[in-house]
Amino acid sequence: xxxxxxxxxxxxxxxxxxxxxxxxxxxxxxxxxxxxxxxxxxxxxxxxxxxxxxxxxxxxxxxxxxxxxxxxxxxxxxxxxxxxxxxxxxxxxxxxxxxxxxxxxxxxxxxxxxxxxxxxxxxxxxxxxxxxxxxxxxxxxxxxxxxxxxxxxxxxxxxxxxxxxxxxxxxxxxxxxxxxxxxxxxxxxxxxxxxxxxxxxxxxxxxxxxxxxxxxxxxxxxxxxxxxxxxxxxxxxxxxxxxxxxxxxxxxxxxxxxxxxxxxxxxxxxxxxxxxxxxxxxxxxxxxxxxxxxxxxxxxxxxxxxxxxxxxxxxxxxxxxxxxxxxxxxxxxxxxxxxxxxxxxxxxxxxxxxxxxxxxxxxxxxxxxxxxxxxxxxxxxxxxxxxxxxxxxxxxxxxxxxxxxxxxxxxxxxxxxxxxxxxxxxxxxxxxxxxxxxx
Amino acid sequence: xxxxxxxxxxxxxxxxxxxxxxxxxxxxxxxxxxxxxxxxxxxxxxxxxxxxxxxxxxxxxxxxxxxxxxxxxxxxxxxxxxxxxxxxxxxxxxxxxxxxxxxxxxxxxxxxxxxxxxxxxxxxxxxxxxxxxxxxxxxxxxxxxxxxxxxxxxxxxxxxxxxxxxxxxxxxxxxxxxxxxxxxxxxxxxxxxxxxxxxxxxxxxxxxxxxxxxxxxxxxxxxxxxxxxxxxxxxxxxxxxxxxxxxxxxxxxxxx
Ligand SMILES: Cc1cc2nc3c(=O)[nH]c(=O)nc-3n(C[C@H](O)[C@H](O)[C@H](O)COP(=O)(O)OP(=O)(O)OC[C@H]3O[C@@H](n4cnc5c(N)ncnc54)[C@H](O)[C@@H]3O)c2cc1C
Numbered sequence: 001x002x003x004x005x006x007x008x009x010x011x012x013x014x015x016x017x018x019x020x021x022x023x024x025x026x027x028x029x030x031x032x033x034x035x036x037x038x039x040x041x042x043x044x045x046x047x048x049x050x051x052x053x054x055x056x057x058x059x060x061x062x063x064x065x066x067x068x069x070x071x072x073x074x075x076x077x078x079x080x081x082x083x084x085x086x087x088x089x090x091x092x093x094x095x096x097x098x099x100x101x102x103x104x105x106x107x108x109x110x111x112x113x114x115x116x117x118x119x120x121x122x123x124x125x126x127x128x129x130x131x132x133x134x135x136x137x138x139x140x141x142x143x144x145x146x147x148x149x150x151x152x153x154x155x156x157x158x159x160x161x162x163x164x165x166x167x168x169x170x171x172x173x174x175x176x177x178x179x180x181x182x183x184x185x186x187x188x189x190x191x192x193x194x195x196x197x198x199x200x201x202x203x204x205x206x207x208x209x210x211x212x213x214x215x216x217x218x219x220x221x222x223x224x225x226x227x228x229x230x231x232x233x234x235x236x237x238x239x240x241x242x243x244x245x246x247x248x249x250x251x252x253x254x255x256x257x258x259x260x261x262x263x264x265x266x267x268x269x270x271x272x273x274x275x276x277x278x279x280x281x282x283x284x285x286x287x288x289x290x291x292x293x294x295x296x297x298x299x300x301x302x303x304x305x306x307x308x309x310x311x312x313x314x315x316x317x318x319x320x321x322x323x324x325x326x327x328x329x330x331x332x333x334x335x336x337x338x339x340x341x342x343x344x345x346x347x348x349x350x351x352x353x354x355x356x357x358x359x360x361x362x363x364x365x366x367x368x369x370x371x372x373x374x375x376x377x378x379x380x381x382x383x384x385x386x387x388x389x390x391x392x393x394x395x396x397x398x399x400x401x402x403x404x405x406x407x408x409x410x411x412x413x414x415x416x417x418x419x420x421x422x423x424x425x426x427x428x429x430x431x432x433x434x435x436x437x438x439x
Numbered sequence: 440x441x442x443x444x445x446x447x448x449x450x451x452x453x454x455x456x457x458x459x460x461x462x463x464x465x466x467x468x469x470x471x472x473x474x475x476x477x478x479x480x481x482x483x484x485x486x487x488x489x490x491x492x493x494x495x496x497x498x499x500x501x502x503x504x505x506x507x508x509x510x511x512x513x514x515x516x517x518x519x520x521x522x523x524x525x526x527x528x529x530x531x532x533x534x535x536x537x538x539x540x541x542x543x544x545x546x547x548x549x550x551x552x553x554x555x556x557x558x559x560x561x562x563x564x565x566x567x568x569x570x571x572x573x574x575x576x577x578x579x580x581x582x583x584x585x586x587x588x589x590x591x592x593x594x595x596x597x598x599x600x601x602x603x604x605x606x607x608x609x610x611x612x613x614x615x616x617x618x619x620x621x622x623x624x625x626x627x628x629x630x631x632x633x634x635x636x637x638x639x640x641x642x643x644x645x646x647x648x649x650x651x652x653x654x655x656x657x658x659x660x661x662x663x664x665x666x667x668x669x670x671x672x673x674x675x676x677x678x679x680x681x682x683x684x685x686x687x688x689x690x691x692x693x694x695x
Contacts (some may be wrong), residue, residue, distance in 0.1 A: 400471065
């Protein structure tokens with residue numbers, strides 16, 4: 001079926017044949033007969049990672065099996081199983097996912113392909129750190145991969161954006177929890193310097209930490225922010241109830257321009273004022289703490305038909321100044337941006353295209369529209385690249401090919417594996433073409 | 440592949456020696472365009488334009504020579520451009536245009552037909568040749584340059600204006616036809632632009648230069664609006680002018 005696909009940012013749609021293979025044989029057939037092919041999960045990457053114009057898109061929906069969870073918390077899940085599915089299955093028995101992105105609506109296939117990170121990266125690393133092994137269907141055949149077996153393919157696949165093969169299932173390590181609550185400390189700071197200083201000093205004391213930073217405020221309150229940190233409640237709760245499903249939804253695309261400088265500035269202001277100056281030991285549900293955006297279905301439609309981009313970069317610890325410079329550039333350019341998310345990253349992993357590097361990461365949502373925006377982001381790219389940093393491919397929809405190479409110095413390791421498992425470059429995406437990774 | 444801001448990496452221009460196209464290519468290469476294929480009538484001017492694109496940063500450039508007087512070459516021209524690009528084409532700009540000499544041409548059957556052919560028939564043939572190729576790609580944009588002269592046709596340029604009007608309406612229908620295919624049609628309606636084509640003519644109000652049109656177009660590609668006006672005030676101006684009583688419209692144009 002020809003279908004028009006785009007990412008969560010609703011920019012750059014392209015049309016491809018879309019199928020949902022339900023067996024390994026159909027996937028392998030597709031990989032061997034198609035001209036260009038890419039897997040797709042729940043389409044939560046922001047840009048064009050899970051689409052290939054004029055090619056074949058393999059949805060991972062049919063691979064939905066979840067094995068019984070072992071006493072040690074090890075479980076084997078199909079690539080189409082979502083983080084939400086795993087929480088629903090595991091939580092009543094005291095198991096939680098080791099890493100969750102800001103939404104539960106991502107598949108295991110997508111989590112592996114992007115090597116996703118959560119609020120605990122500084123302690124627990126990214127998704128890859130918790131994958132024991134996986135089954136991969138490549139154009140040259142099936143492979144069992146783990147950190148000990150076909151390890152180069154394993155590490156090319158972690159963060160490999162679906163370009164090394166189709167993940168069928170993965171065996172992952174869950175973490176034990178005794179309650180469905182998180183204990184949260186919140187603190188509000190007047191500017192970015194205070195936010196960063198506090199994070200440097202205190203993040204290590206918490207398993208989960210994230211800051212919301214206002215990139216539109218100027219002067220002395222530039223980059224004012226709210227840090228929320230916490231951990232699972234160690235005292236058992238009577239029941240362990242999985243997070244509620246979305247109760248609100250945005251039924252159709254809003255008119256363009258509703259989210260503009262004025263409305264976003266007002267929102268940021270309200271958010272900042274609402275937060276307590278300092279609050280310790282607040283109980284929050286898992287859903288409120290980890291996935292606040294999941295409360296509203298299809299919220300991306302609020303950005304109107306032009307859509308929006310998410311800009312997320314990481315820079316090494318030594319380049320803390322770059323975070324500041326980036327916020328300064330954004331705030332002075334006046335392009336509207338919602339509260340940005342600032343996090344600390346711990347160690348990276350051997351994944352040749354995996355995003356995290358130890359240091360800082362900043363992510364922000366920007367509506368497409370202001371004519372200054374493309375240029376501002378290009379300038380930010382320069383700052384980031386110069387600092388030895390990089391852009392997160394799962395969020396990207398506009399990076400320049402030359403800078404991509406500079407930001408991912410291990411791209412040749414990736415390509416060496418790619419040549420072996422996919423010698424004819426069958427696995428291609430709009431993203432891989434756009435950044436000049438695979439054409 | 441184009442990016443979230445509608446910035447293409449590969450561009451084909453039919454009518455590649457037009458001043459507007461030239462300025463637009465400049466803007467696009469400054470952003471992400473690396474493959475630039477220019478098709479037009481004059482090999483020397485084409486080569487010079489391709490050279491400018493290369494100097495500005497395009498890594499693959501090529502030129503294709505054709506004459507829009509003959510729609511039978513449209514298919515071959517489009518094919519040659521796509522072959523030269525060697526990658527999916529993100530943006531095709533249809534910039535072919537010919538003003539002619541209204542007073543002389545309006546009483547000369549062949550000359551009148553020539554204005555219609557270059558401004559309407561050849562572009563329509565080229566669009567027909569483009570469509571299946573773009574559909575197969577599953578992605579891409581077609582930007583067709585028409586004119587506000589096609590919104591309300593003037594006595595002083597009705598041969599040109601009517602042909603542009605025809606092309607403009609053609610593209611509106613085509614844009615509807617291609618909805619949901621991954622291929623987008625956008626119409627650029629410039630007002631009076633100072634170019635080779637309008638040299639020696641008395642400028643109309645709100646006249647702009649080709650650079651300005653190029654910048655407005657880049658913004659229009661980002662917003663994906665079906666019709667791009669340059670300058671943007673043309674939208675409101677011609678929204679009014681098209682409803683002006685005929686006598687008043689005549690008087691207005693005679694006074695210029
Ligand atoms: C609100 C929101 C918050 C987010 N927060 C975070 C966050 O905090 N941290 C973070 O890291 N990310 C975050 N993300 C990004 C998201 O986690 C990733 O983009 C993830 O990859 C999306 O998974 P998906 O199932 O939707 O995959 P898709 O977007 O459909 O695909 C993403 C990639 O996975 C590949 N893929 C999918 N299935 C398979 C398979 N079976 N085999 C091989 N490759 C496959 C695709 O080819 C593509 O390259 C967020 C996204 C949203 C919308």
